[in-house]
Amino acid sequence: MNHDRFEELLGRLVDDELTAAEQTELIQLVEEDPARLGEIRNQLEVSELIALSEDELKAPESFLSSLQERIENDPFVTEIQTAIHSGKPIRKKSNLLPWMIATAAVFALLVTSLFFFTSSQEPVIAELTEIEGSFQWIDPNGQVIGTLEEGQSFTSGTLESLAPDGMAKLKFHDGSWIHVWGKSSLSITANPQKVLRLHYGNAWIYARRQPQEHPLLVHTPEADLKVLGTLFNVLVNHSQTKLLVKKGLVRLTRNADGAHVDVPAMHRVLSSTDTNESLSVVPQRRPVVFWKSNLPKDVTGGRWKPEMHALREEVRAATDKGEMTEEEARRFLESRMTDLLDDKGRLYATRVKRDPATKAGLTYMASLSVLLTQAGPTFLAEGARFIVKGEVQTPTQIMVGFCALDSGLPSGGRYYVERNVSGPFELEIPISAFQFWGKSLRSSNPAGKELLQWWCSTDSQEANLMISGLELLAPEQ
Amino acid sequence: MDSPSTHSNQFESLVLEHHIRVRAFVRTLGVEADWVDDIAQEAFLKAYLDWESYDQTRDFGKWVRGIAANIVRNEIRKQARRQRILNSDLVKMILAEGKGDQSAWDHLPLEILKTCMSKLNQLNRTIVEYRYREGLNASEIAEQTERTSANIRQMLIRVRRQLRLCVERQLALES
Numbered sequence: 001m002n003h004d005r006f007e008e009l010l011g012r013l014v015d016d017e018l019t020a021a022e023q024t025e026l027i028q029l030v031e032e033d034p035a036r037l038g039e040i041r042n043q044l045e046v047s048e049l050i051a052l053s054e055d056e057l058k059a060p061e062s063f064l065s066s067l068q069e070r071i072e073n074d075p076f077v078t079e080i081q082t083a084i085h086s087g088k089p090i091r092k093k094s095n096l097l098p099w100m101i102a103t104a105a106v107f108a109l110l111v112t113s114l115f116f117f118t119s120s121q122e123p124v125i126a127e128l129t130e131i132e133g134s135f136q137w138i139d140p141n142g143q144v145i146g147t148l149e150e151g152q153s154f155t156s157g158t159l160e161s162l163a164p165d166g167m168a169k170l171k172f173h174d175g176s177w178i179h180v181w182g183k184s185s186l187s188i189t190a191n192p193q194k195v196l197r198l199h200y201g202n203a204w205i206y207a208r209r210q211p212q213e214h215p216l217l218v219h220t221p222e223a224d225l226k227v228l229g230t231l232f233n234v235l236v237n238h239s240q241t242k243l244l245v246k247k248g249l250v251r252l253t254r255n256a257d258g259a260h261v262d263v264p265a266m267h268r269v270l271s272s273t274d275t276n277e278s279l280s281v282v283p284q285r286r287p288v289v290f291w292k293s294n295l296p297k298d299v300t301g302g303r304w305k306p307e308m309h310a311l312r313e314e315v316r317a318a319t320d321k322g323e324m325t326e327e328e329a330r331r332f333l334e335s336r337m338t339d340l341l342d343d344k345g346r347l348y349a350t351r352v353k354r355d356p357a358t359k360a361g362l363t364y365m366a367s368l369s370v371l372l373t374q375a376g377p378t379f380l381a382e383g384a385r386f387i388v389k390g391e392v393q394t395p396t397q398i399m400v401g402f403c404a405l406d407s408g409l410p411s412g413g414r415y416y417v418e419r420n421v422s423g424p425f426e427l428e429i430p431i432s433a434f435q436f437w438g439k440s441l442r443s444s445n446p447a448g449k450e451l452l453q454w455w456c457s458t459d460s461q462e463a464n465l466m467i468s469g470l471e472l473l474a475p476e477q
Numbered sequence: 478m479d480s481p482s483t484h485s486n487q488f489e490s491l492v493l494e495h496h497i498r499v500r501a502f503v504r505t506l507g508v509e510a511d512w513v514d515d516i517a518q519e520a521f522l523k524a525y526l527d528w529e530s531y532d533q534t535r536d537f538g539k540w541v542r543g544i545a546a547n548i549v550r551n552e553i554r555k556q557a558r559r560q561r562i563l564n565s566d567l568v569k570m571i572l573a574e575g576k577g578d579q580s581a582w583d584h585l586p587l588e589i590l591k592t593c594m595s596k597l598n599q600l601n602r603t604i605v606e607y608r609y610r611e612g613l614n615a616s617e618i619a620e621q622t623e624r625t626s627a628n629i630r631q632m633l634i635r636v637r638r639q640l641r642l643c644v645e646r647q648l649a650l651e652s
Contacts, residue, residue, distance in 0.1 A: 011630025013564065014637075015615055016509045023564045030570065037574055040567075041505040046637040048504035048513060052497055053587050053594070054609035058514065063496055064489065067518045071525055175611070208611070246511075247612075266515055286512075 002029060006036055014047050020382055124153040125190040126170040132414050133166020134353050156189040163352040164301035164367030165455045167403050179204040181403045182300050182369060182453045202235045223271040226251040235371055244268045285376030289384055293470040294373040299347055302366030306345040349465040365457035366467045382447040383475030385430040389468045395422035396463035400456050404449035415446050492521055495538040502542045506549050507568040520545035586644055593643035601636045
């Protein structure tokens, strides 16, 4: 019995899907029979060797190329080389891509040819495999489909979320998929080249290897991305496109000036319309289990009101009531002007359409993206908790929620908790208190998932929900 | 002292010679697959930076693997912040055992492994391709093959054992 369980846990370990509790169990089984540790090592070793043999993205050329890039970008190396050698190691271009493309092209061409020969009408190109929250589909004729369900198939068109608390997944016939979350708008075509337009919002894209002549293209207002086969995040917010590559290689071309960079695995780049800024490809920071919101840069939904703005409104109200003269108000504002910075302020919930799957009507929501300013992924660890600071004008019930994805897996879900608040509030909410709101995540426990998007909402307009700060605290050691 | 380009070329050759063993070693310490290359590269980077102190009569691969083990030790010390990178307690156990660098294979034989893979039956070969070439997880493979994910993991464990045995036999024959 123990042997079967050991094998089950061993399989999960090699698949990197072992939970903390399972790890403890596995350690106990190894303590019972220390020879099992050798079996663990053997399985991991052979697994890595098979990956090295089979996975083109792990080819030696790619490894060497990435290493050379790290060496070249290492500040110590640059400093030492400048000072001592006045030269730097020669960087050899990777020759990985040509043969990767060639092998992929044959398979992809076969698939696409077969598909198009069996279809006389405009072909179905993608299927909606997950949907949680409020979304609509707009076809090329402008017809809006407001009720979307899992399993629906689509030709070309645009998927739009109506509220920041939604998540949806589209799957192409070749197994490539796109996860969108938060307030997003994404157009897709595949004729046969897959072309995506992320007008705004967030997408996590997994592209199976594409034919050489038809690489997957992703257009954003600020940049064009060319993809052969990879896993990456694209975030379009605040007139910037942020690209985070998890696997593979993506070429980003800045629309404003045509400057381009190749972004390898575990690296990121930020592109805007400002051509004075260099396109810097930097390594992603390793995962962390804490996060402090960076207001207003993380805001994806709601209305950001800088302190100065809020102060002006308060002063205006005071003068309207006769509590202050115009002159007193002017002098007061001038005296405070220098103390107030644009990044100090409050985030107010604004009206959005309520998730049709749950409650009818409208809600008032503020939302933040975790990925916009974080330099790497943020994971929800067992024992972690959110600290939410804000204020309501009338006692009300608020809903606090977040979107999270399985680590590296194409499956996501939403979690929520409800709390009654009045006046200024500071809530400490352990992640274990959150309820699972979706149906597609394999496990309803948020621990171990990657945090993407956070939101807070109320159905009360009078409450005038305001958020002044949000933190995810790591578990206490 | 070597010129920079000589140093660079020599280093490049050493990386190409030893990267497989170093990457496999990092994985055997329990590092998650997605982070293996990152840690292995960091080990080579540290080796590059510390090149002057490298005694060229010593085994370069063993030296880099030692550096990699130290990187992993440091990662574990960072505890919760690295929970997603490593199964910390298990890695501690593996490091404490001290046998992580005692692979039966001095030169890891990818060519022999490929030969052994070609001998797998069609189903096993398909599952290996789904898992390692297409990057599907057990649940996705289960969906494709109409099996359970537990069944797929079990099959993969057996396939890896079978491949290991096959490689060892081939090596014994060659020697």
